Amino acid sequence: MRAEMGRADSPAGEDRAGQERKDRERPFRAALALLPQMSPVSLPRMISMAGGAEELWELLRRGGERAAALVGGEKAGEWSRACRRTDPWESLEKLARRGIRVILPGEGSVPDVLWRIYDPPALLFARGREMPRGMACVAVVGARKATSYGRRCAEQLAAGLAEGGVAVVSGAAYGIDACAHRGCMQAGGFTVAVLGCGIDRVYPPGNAGLLAGIAESGCILSEYPPGDEPQAWKFPHRNRIIAGLSLAVVVVEASSKSGALITADFALEEGREVMAVPGPIGHPLTEGTHGLIKKGAKLVTGVEDILEELPPEAVQRPLDGSERGQKGMVLPGGGISPLEEKILRLLGEEAGTLDRLSLRAGEEPREILVALTSLVLKGFVCQDAGGLYALSPFVPRGILS
């Protein structure tokens, strides 16, 4: 048994040798990524040109002609001085003391599919919990200025994915991203935020609480070094990692210029499933999603549409038919009164005026008006300009079934 394990061609032997190689490379990759001159966009190419991370580090530290060829003649001295000021092992230790891990290409603490994309990152900085090995990821992304409908969709799909044992990946932005993370966490799932800045930055500032929650129950990843500031160009570049981690990308709401469409494009290029949630036509935030569906993205009406596209082994606790049947939209902001429910049922049969509803319900008009106003505010009832009340498209199906 031991002899077998020692064999260089055995998988276990390869794993062990590979792990040793990674552990040797880790301080150099980390130190390289932390160099103030380094761009994460160039790092993978530079490592491959130098023949390895340690080799690149030595080359840059020494300076000279080969370093000048890599970083530009006049800058080689500056790079060399930066390397000489740095002890790679110390850099790694400092990160570890701050709770920051460094994940190298091929390491199983993120899904293997990430490392098969066209331009995988040279490393990922991570904080929070380790992702359970073998857990599949699905990205749920969309507009920052999302509607309440989109927010609800994102939360509920993310919760359904969590219940299916699937991790939810998103970008921690306002709107759909935040709701995806939140919905997953509220359902007890594992969520992954991929940032376009250092993982220790609180960006966007309003999501401080969300990021703290993600770090506690999920994890935060970035290829940008800790402290790195958010910049516009980093977000689309970051999106390839959101898509790369995921077996499917679900776009919930997106304008025709949304960054979520970039994530969908990356997913398409990498052969991952692209899906989109439809919504009312004529609204800017459905232009992107409907455009995707027209181009072949799968229309998603519920989490089962996502789960059924994943390999069976990726879904750890698939919902059975009876459970699925009961899944519907849930009531936002508490329940409804018996009179409100009665009115919804009457409106389900036929739209009506206040007077007519009062007659049909057998209640005083002013009682009906109070209930109607509450229903309008809850978004369940619409009023026409002519004073006609009708069910809105937001009525949860549970109420009228």
Added chain:
Amino acid sequence: MRAEMGRADSPAGEDRAGQERKDRERPFRAALALLPQMSPVSLPRMISMAGGAEELWELLRRGGERAAALVGGEKAGEWSRACRRTDPWESLEKLARRGIRVILPGEGSVPDVLWRIYDPPALLFARGREMPRGMACVAVVGARKATSYGRRCAEQLAAGLAEGGVAVVSGAAYGIDACAHRGCMQAGGFTVAVLGCGIDRVYPPGNAGLLAGIAESGCILSEYPPGDEPQAWKFPHRNRIIAGLSLAVVVVEASSKSGALITADFALEEGREVMAVPGPIGHPLTEGTHGLIKKGAKLVTGVEDILEELPPEAVQRPLDGSERGQKGMVLPGGGISPLEEKILRLLGEEAGTLDRLSLRAGEEPREILVALTSLVLKGFVCQDAGGLYALSPFVPRGILS
């Protein structure tokens, strides 16, 4: 030239001969359809078994063994007496005096594609105007208990089709059907109502005004004889004619058990385009439409999606690109105030509480509240349970562009 026209094998000669044959058949087909014992479902088969409408009439009138074989032995006498009481030419004249035309298979006053379906009707009763020759039809169908969103979609798509020179076919039911007819007429288009009862019946009763309008600017068709009452089984059977007349069937809102899905099925079987308008997920009236899109129906976000699937010659006045760009949802029930517009813009940037909106708008909270309430009633703004206001999915794109 004259010699050529007289030739039996010339197209003109065939047309003339065909027309003469139809004119000879017309009174018999009409009289047969008007027989109280006759079912429109059996009529085409009976005519073909008898070798023609006149032959069938004579056979039934005479009674005897062959008639008994067709209608059942004990009933042949009753049929024979009914025929003997009737003068087919007089029946046709009576219909004409009431403004009712009889359209025979192959006649060009309805699109030719109708007569190529699996089971075309033996005739159509028609009132209203004659459809312009060569005009293409598109069906716009959907739920009776439609939402205001669905109604608006149906009206606007129908108006766009009318502007494209395409006739809009529907079933004159409440909800989507009515809005499709209305939208077409309001845009000056030609609309066709196909009924599941006699064309002189006012059904459903609430659509009396609509039917009168259709008879004035469009036409009403039915294979059921005048006076025939509406019955549940007739509506799905009628749907094959709605689909048969149309190059495409557009479903706007439909529950999973909607009759509109039957129309879509007929369209699919006859190789016509099937399209559907998406909407919010989790609502019963998008289950049918989203189900169609999942099965391959084209997702429709605007009339251009329909027009581009029609043969170019069917679209008489295609919209050019610049016109299309300006098409969006229009404001229902009048415009909005400058303060309302300001609030929509602020909410477009970020959701907010009353106080925060008041600060950002630089207006008194009570002014903001009045405007917000109006916007909520118009369906443009939603309020969360926590008192946060946000744009609803119904905000017309024109407002925020």
